[in-house]
Amino acid sequence: MSNKVAIIASNGGLFDAYKVFNIATAAAATEKEVAIFFTFEGLNLIHKQAMQQLPMPAGKEHFAEGFAKANVPGIPQLVEMAQEMGVKFIGCQMTMDVMGLTKEDFIDGIEVGGAVTFLEFAKDAAPTLTF
Amino acid sequence: MSIKADVNLDCKGLACPMPIVKTKKAMNDVEDGQILEVQATDKGSIADLKAWSESVGHQYLGTKEEDGVLLHYIRKSGDDLDSEKKFENTITNEEIIDRATNGGIILDVREEAEYAFGHIEGSKSIPMGELEGRLDELDKDQEIYVICRTGTRSDLAAQKLAEKGFTKVVNVLPGMSSWNGDLAKKI
Numbered sequence: 201m202s203n204k205v206a207i208i209a210s211n212g213g214l215f216d217a218y219k220v221f222n223i224a225t226a227a228a229a230t231e232k233e234v235a236i237f238f239t240f241e242g243l244n245l246i247h248k249q250a251m252q253q254l255p256m257p258a259g260k261e262h263f264a265e266g267f268a269k270a271n272v273p274g275i276p277q278l279v280e281m282a283q284e285m286g287v288k289f290i291g292c293q294m295t296m297d298v299m300g301l302t303k304e305d306f307i308d309g310i311e312v313g314g315a316v317t318f319l320e321f322a323k324d325a326a327p328t329l330t331f
Numbered sequence: 332m333s334i335k336a337d338v339n340l341d342c343k344g345l346a347c348p349m350p351i352v353k354t355k356k357a358m359n360d361v362e363d364g365q366i367l368e369v370q371a372t373d374k375g376s377i378a379d380l381k382a383w384s385e386s387v388g389h390q391y392l393g394t395k396e397e398d399g400v401l402l403h404y405i406r407k408s409g410d411d412l413d414s415e416k417k418f419e420n421t422i423t424n425e426e427i428i429d430r431a432t433n434g435g436i437i438l439d440v441r442e443e444a445e446y447a448f449g450h451i452e453g454s455k456s457i458p459m460g461e462l463e464g465r466l467d468e469l470d471k472d473q474e475i476y477v478i479c480r481t482g483t484r485s486d487l488a489a490q491k492l493a494e495k496g497f498t499k500v501v502n503v504l505p506g507m508s509s510w511n512g513d514l515a516k517k518i
Contacts, residue, residue: 226347230387273346
């Protein structure tokens with residue numbers, strides 16, 4: 201059985217962030233080696249400023265109350281926890297170039313790489329998930 | 332009634348994946364064979380903690396609900412090492428019920444929480460760690476069938492009893508992990 205979980209984060213909303221980081225932290229807690237490849241809008245999830253206020257999908261803003269009521273941890277908190285448990289974050293170099301961003305725009309501790317960096321990790325991972 | 336645990340973890344009010352994340356961290360302070368109690372209100376934690384335990388290699392014992400709080404019991408590294416068993420007088424699972432009804436006693440030396448979630452009706456619970464201090468609860472003239480999960484702890488318990496002058500001691504193999512009969516609960 202594979203001990204790796206590979207995740208592609210390609211969307212930048214609040215719901216996307218929860219899908220990515222909940223699965224990632226749960227997998228890490230289950231002693232899996234986890235890597236997340238952040239590409240295109242997925243880069244929002246680890247962008248220093250953007251990650252603090254990720255948007256809800258249009259028309260779904262009323263869920264904010266539900267998040268508070270269910271005592272769901274905030275995204276920055278989940279990100280910190282994921283990193284603490286050894287989840288590897290890989291930022292997509294190509295997207296960063298397109299968007300004019302550098303490594304300094306992102307939280308500490310990320311790696312920057314291209315598609316092959318992720319593929320190399322994912323080649324023997326099961327499952328590989330895309331959000 | 333409450334079930335004895337070595338470590339208690341409060342995850343009340345926390346949503347997924349926090350109960351799992353905190354349980355993983357708490358397990359670092361639990362020794363092999365000890366019992367962790369996780370208190371949670373997240374209903375998903377029932378299925379999650381069971382799956383997590385199986386995946387990571389701990390023994391999920393069961394869950395009970397008390398005043399709206401879910402109490403999960405997990406024994407760390409539940410798969411006892413299949414070590415060599417030294418006590419020579421043994422008996423199989425299938426044989427003990429008849430023998431025990433003829434005046435013998437089944438002594439279950441697993442942890443109290445393991446016993447609570449499934450034991451042989453009529454068996455007596457004395458966890459391995461408490462055995463030495465509770466010898467006066469046992470009768471030297473009675474046949475004692477010692478059982479645990481896989482026969483390892485009961486092997487040690489049987490040796491201990493023999494050492495203390497109990498002569499009618501039998502180790503039951505393979506133990507509760509292969510028990511096919513009815514189970515009684517005490518939760």
